[in-house]
Amino acid sequence: MLKGVHQKLEPQQSPAFFVRGASPFSRMMLYSALSIIMMAADARLHYLSTARQAFIGALHPLEMLANAPSNWVRDTKRYFTAHNQLVQENYLLKQQAFEHLVMLQRLSTIEAENVHLRSLLNGNIPIQPKAVLGEISHTGRDPFSNVVVVNRGSSHGIKPGQAVVDSKGVIGQVTRVFPFSCEVTLITDKQLSIPIQIERNQLRAIAFGEGDNTLDIPYLPANVDIRVGDKLVTSGIDGIYPAGLAVATVTKILQNPESPFAKIVSTPVAEVTNHLQLLLLELPDVKESVIKPEAAETKGREAKSPDAGAKEKDKKSHASR
Amino acid sequence: MRPVSRWTIYLTLLFALLCHLFPWEGRGIVLRPVFMFVVVLYWLLRSPHLCNVGTAWFAGLLVDLATGSLLGQHALSFTLAAFVGVSYQRRLVLFNAWHLTGYVLLLLMFERVLLLLLKLFAGNENPGWYFFLPIFTGMLLWQFMIFVFGTITRPKAK
Numbered sequence: 001m002l003k004g005v006h007q008k009l010e011p012q013q014s015p016a017f018f019v020r021g022a023s024p025f026s027r028m029m030l031y032s033a034l035s036i037i038m039m040a041a042d043a044r045l046h047y048l049s050t051a052r053q054a055f056i057g058a059l060h061p062l063e064m065l066a067n068a069p070s071n072w073v074r075d076t077k078r079y080f081t082a083h084n085q086l087v088q089e090n091y092l093l094k095q096q097a098f099e100h101l102v103m104l105q106r107l108s109t110i111e112a113e114n115v116h117l118r119s120l121l122n123g124n125i126p127i128q129p130k131a132v133l134g135e136i137s138h139t140g141r142d143p144f145s146n147v148v149v150v151n152r153g154s155s156h157g158i159k160p161g162q163a164v165v166d167s168k169g170v171i172g173q174v175t176r177v178f179p180f181s182c183e184v185t186l187i188t189d190k191q192l193s194i195p196i197q198i199e200r201n202q203l204r205a206i207a208f209g210e211g212d213n214t215l216d217i218p219y220l221p222a223n224v225d226i227r228v229g230d231k232l233v234t235s236g237i238d239g240i241y242p243a244g245l246a247v248a249t250v251t252k253i254l255q256n257p258e259s260p261f262a263k264i265v266s267t268p269v270a271e272v273t274n275h276l277q278l279l280l281l282e283l284p285d286v287k288e289s290v291i292k293p294e295a296a297e298t299k300g301r302e303a304k305s306p307d308a309g310a311k312e313k314d315k316k317s318h319a320s321r
Numbered sequence: 322m323r324p325v326s327r328w329t330i331y332l333t334l335l336f337a338l339l340c341h342l343f344p345w346e347g348r349g350i351v352l353r354p355v356f357m358f359v360v361v362l363y364w365l366l367r368s369p370h371l372c373n374v375g376t377a378w379f380a381g382l383l384v385d386l387a388t389g390s391l392l393g394q395h396a397l398s399f400t401l402a403a404f405v406g407v408s409y410q411r412r413l414v415l416f417n418a419w420h421l422t423g424y425v426l427l428l429l430m431f432e433r434v435l436l437l438l439l440k441l442f443a444g445n446e447n448p449g450w451y452f453f454l455p456i457f458t459g460m461l462l463w464q465f466m467i468f469v470f471g472t473i474t475r476p477k478a479k
Contacts, residue, residue, distance in 0.1 A: 024374050028404035031378035035400060038393035043443060048392050055386045059342075066342035138344030141388040143351050144440075144448040176389065183389060190446055211446050 049176075053154075057179035067137060131279040132156060134164075136272075137181060146172075146189035146211065148272060152280060153180045159283055161240060166278045169246035169269040170194065170234060174280065182280075187247065187268055188213050196247050197235040201225055204235050207247065207266065215248050217264040224262055226250055232266060239284055246270075325470075330364045330372050338383055351451050354458035357384050358399055358432055362425065363466045365403055367473050369410050377403030391443050398435035402428055416474050425463050429456045 042048045132152055140147030152158050154177045162174040164184045173192060176183040187194050190211040197204050203225065207215040220226070230250045236243025248266040256263060337356035345353050357380040364372035381399030385392050406428050413421065433453055441447065467473070 024369075024404055024407045027374040028400055031374060031400045032397055035378065035381075035393035035397035038396070039391055039439075039443070042392040052386060052389075052392065059387065062339060063342050066339050067344055070344050139346055139350065141341070141345075141350075142390050143353070144445065144452065145389075147389070 052176075053178050056181070060180050063137075063181075130282040132158065132282070134182075134278055134280050135276045136278065140183070146186040146209065147175075148172075148184050148186065149181050150174075150184055150278065150280070151181055153178050153182050155179050158182045158280055162283050163241045163245075163281045164278055165245055165281060166270050166272070166275065168271055169248075170241060171268075171270045171272055171278055173240070184278075186272060187270075188215065194241060194247060195235045195238045196232040197243075198226060199231040199233050200227075204237070207232060210265075213267065214251075215266045215268060217266065218261060220262050220264065222255060222260060222262045224264075226253065226262070226264055228253060231269075242281065242284070325364075325368055325371065327371055330368075330376075333360050333364070334376075334380060336360075337380075338387065341384065342387060352454055352458050354455050354462045355384075355429070355432065356462065357381070357395075358402070358429070359459050359462045359466065361399065361403065362406055362428060363463065363470065363473075365407055366410055366413060367470070369407055374400055374403050374407060390440075394436065394439045394443065398432050398439060401435055402432040405431060413473055418472065418474055421472075421474050422460070422463075426456065426460060429459045429463075 038048065134150040134152040136148050137151045138149050140149065148171075150164070158174060158177050160174050160177050160182075164171045164174060170187055172184050172186040172189070174182050175185040185192050186209070187207070188209045188211065190209050193206050193208045194215075195204070196207045196217070205217050205220060207217050210216050215232075217226075217232075228250050232247045232249065234241040234243055234245045234247055246269045248268045250264060250266045252265040254263040254265070334357065337360040340356045341353075358377075361372065361377045361380045365374075365377060377399040378396050381394075381396035382392070384395040384399075388395070409424070413424075416424065430453070433456055437448070437452055
């Protein structure tokens, strides 16, 4: 019987019984220790982010190759879109553009008026953020994180922390930047929060992601003036999201008699799954806006002190950066 | 079983990485098998002198880098599951096809459970039961590997 088994084995297989190098157990111990050290270094010390960036940069051609089939399918689908669908779309877009133009006419006068009023009140002129257009190349590879990958990276001047919006509203924030792509964490992710304002009554709050395509506004009293259907817009007090962008609409308010807080559920208005294009807003120069009021104050107090001049210079250097 | 060259293993691993990088979406990403682990496991059980626990670790590391998860998560779960897999490798010649299927199913489950534990320890939220769906698609991929590269168990005595 035993002899039979030996005869069945291939000549190449038999050395495998003996030639194994280090024993699997010692290998297992070594590599487990290595993995644990790496996890600790990555989670607590963030030493490995540069290595990861370099690797993702090197992986880019492979990624292009993997993306190629689905891109072909998409492109051929686009090519064969029916003629009258395009005509219809064109008609709709023209109508929309016309409506927007009319709205814009009002906006420009209002904006000019706003700037004028602010200058009268000695306030800061709101910053108009610049933006880079990007396209979603794929959703995150980990199905259990709310992440999309966008085809703009550090080579296009993207920095971590930038706000990302689409035509409907806020999508999220850039969290990791690679040479040719960046990772955008959606506002529905549990680790992200966004300062918001109720459009109707200007009530400020912070919305937290729930992880399941909804947002939660915790720590508000049960009798708070929020109704189903209220629109949430960014309040702009964090200096990352410009004020007034649509974030979500309130869909459900759950009253729990045992809790002093209201449970307010809202769904984001941005449609991440529906289209590919999105805008990456440039980070506002936070340092400048922090220094400005202080500098103005010192200027007012001691009219022509050398200190104020130094601060002015400092401010300029920040602005040029 | 035909002898395999080192390059067959590396090429299949590269192909598995490519499959992993494919832009899966919606239901696909939930059902996506753990390509790298299934391929590594196949070579590990078939020719342990060419593909060892270290290869599994490296494959896990590549998956970690590609998915953007905590570096070392997949690497550790692959390493431990591969170790368990390879420790019974010498007895595989005594297994029949059903034994082998059960054995691989257990190993795939083990990998998922380990990864789930690591993810929970790292502070991720509980992903729910469909975290385990890749086991079943992984079994399909395993059958595919056997179909393409040949079975591991002892050929039937005639």
